[in-house]
Amino acid sequence: MTEDSGGTRRKLKTFPNLPAEDLMHPWDLKATRALGRVPGFEAVTKKIMEYGLERVLYLENVADNVRVGPKMFPRLYQSLQWGCKILGVEEPEMYVNMTPEPNAYTYGHKRPFIVLTSGLVDMLDGQERLYVIGHELGHIKCAHVLYTVLAENLKTVVELIGRATLGLGALLGTGLALPLLDWYRKAELSADRAALLCVQDRDVPFRTFMKLAGGSESLYGEMQQDEFMRQIRAYEDADESTLNKAYKILITAFRTHPFPIMRAKHLDEWITSGAFATLTGIGLATQGSTDAAG
Numbered sequence: 001m002t003e004d005s006g007g008t009r010r011k012l013k014t015f016p017n018l019p020a021e022d023l024m025h026p027w028d029l030k031a032t033r034a035l036g037r038v039p040g041f042e043a044v045t046k047k048i049m050e051y052g053l054e055r056v057l058y059l060e061n062v063a064d065n066v067r068v069g070p071k072m073f074p075r076l077y078q079s080l081q082w083g084c085k086i087l088g089v090e091e092p093e094m095y096v097n098m099t100p101e102p103n104a105y106t107y108g109h110k111r112p113f114i115v116l117t118s119g120l121v122d123m124l125d126g127q128e129r130l131y132v133i134g135h136e137l138g139h140i141k142c143a144h145v146l147y148t149v150l151a152e153n154l155k156t157v158v159e160l161i162g163r164a165t166l167g168l169g170a171l172l173g174t175g176l177a178l179p180l181l182d183w184y185r186k187a188e189l190s191a192d193r194a195a196l197l198c199v200q201d202r203d204v205p206f207r208t209f210m211k212l213a214g215g216s217e218s219l220y221g222e223m224q225q226d227e228f229m230r231q232i233r234a235y236e237d238a239d240e241s242t243l244n245k246a247y248k249i250l251i252t253a254f255r256t257h258p259f260p261i262m263r264a265k266h267l268d269e270w271i272t273s274g275a276f277a278t279l280t281g282i283g284l285a286t287q288g289s290t291d292a293a294g
């Protein structure tokens with residue numbers, strides 16, 4: 001059972017045996033294959049493991065953040081447990097970091113851990129937090145986390161490999177940057193799908209995206225989901241101009257995440273196309289409903 005923002009208790013369906021490939025966005029699958037074809041990518045990955053970057057990041061996290069557990073942030077811990085049960089993911093460690101900027105991330109290939117910033121926790125309600133936690137668990141389920149470490153630390157990676165190969169690695173890193181960041185943005189779309197499986201409520205993702213896009217705590221009551229969806233369609237209408245297409249490529253090429261309205265668009269298409277219902281066999285609850293899936 002889980003409780004929505006209005007206090008309604010809902011029963012959620014679990015998907016412990018769902019193959020990750022069935023969940024993943026087609027763009028993610030295609031970008032992952034393309035990344036594997038980048039010359040030298042396998043060598044870079046092995047070198048990063050050799051330098052122990054993953055271990056360093058884990059130790060830094062433990063020293064700087066507060067771990068979530070049954071007696072520490074128990075509501076967050078309950079959301080973590082539910083997300084793991086729904087997605088069939090082994091429970092990772094989760095931490096809260098004292099940072100005002102809303103953010104969440106997952107690190108670690110062999111020992112993954114999730115971090116939520118205090119700014120994110122303060123911004124979102126309980127269901128929206130479950131959505132974000134489900135998103136991070138989606139990265140683990142889809143085996144994104146090794147490449148995530150590379151993408152998040154690309155500058156450090158290029159410097160390390162460059163020193164190890166007398167500067168040749170820097171050239172390799174430059175060629176790796178664009179396909180790696182392209183993959184990273186598309187991996188977010190798969191993680192959003194996993195998050196939707198966790199909340200099983202179509203309103204929660206769009207509320208979350210609205211807040212991440214530009215929500216002010218003092219103005220949350222004035223945000224309107226229909227207007228947000230209209231903004232998505234207006235952005236897509238701009239694609240009729242070739243110039244706008246080129247411009248959007250330029251402004252997204254070096255981003256690690258897609259724009260929030262584009263993430264909302266892809267998730268809405270997954271729902272309205274019927275693909276979500278086909279995969280899960282359930283309908284989606286809307287805010288204030290008691291839709292149950294057994």
